Amino acid sequence: MAAITQHFESFKERLDKVLHEKNKLNDILEKIEQKTGVRRLYIALGFSAFIALYLMVGYGAQFLCNFIGFIYPAYASVKAIESNDKDDDTKWLTYWVVYSVFSLVEFFSDIFLFWIPFYWLLKCIFLVWCFLPVPWNGSHLLYYRFIRPFILRHQDQIDTAIDQAKDAAYEARNLAEEVASDEVIRRATAGVNSSKTD
Secondary structure, X not given: OHHHHHHHHHHHHHHHHHHOOOOHHHHHHHHHHHHHOOXXXXXXXXXXXXXXXXXXXXXXXXXXXXXXXHHHHHHHHHHHHHOOOOHHHHHHHHHHHHHHHHXXXXXXXXXXXOOOOOHHHHHHHHHHHHHOOOOOOHHHHHHHHHHHXXXXXXXXXXXXXXXXXXXXXXXXXXXXXXXXXXXXXXHHHHHXXXXXXX
């Protein structure tokens, strides 16, 4: 029990340090702290507890979960694109690959996920773990341990399937253009023939 208490106190100290860094969110927390007299650490912990509770039982928990997993990563991705540093581009591309794979798996297992209690809270925790700027970041771990080895092992088959799909799409487009062209010619000749009979 003492070890858990020590880890929690260590977490609180690190969180308090982060909450005192200079940024717009912390400026808002500072104003709330001054008006209420409640430390910003407790405001942040209370807000997090409220979000967690809402994700467990609130209406629209799915939207809130997906919003949390999308809004900050999307903003950080735009900032990464606009910066000259390529490491942040790789970090956010890795997140979006993991997010996409997770979304695909979630789509096909949706009927089973309905039965998992507090699913939206668990998913939100998972997504936050995937985008947190920490050494044990979830997207980095999942990408390099599972997704990358799978893709590298099956890269040739995937490339072949993509090439075949492109060829099929190109042939379908050409066929559609031929059919449309034949239809235009047929209608034009039908129009000429009907005007001759008049």
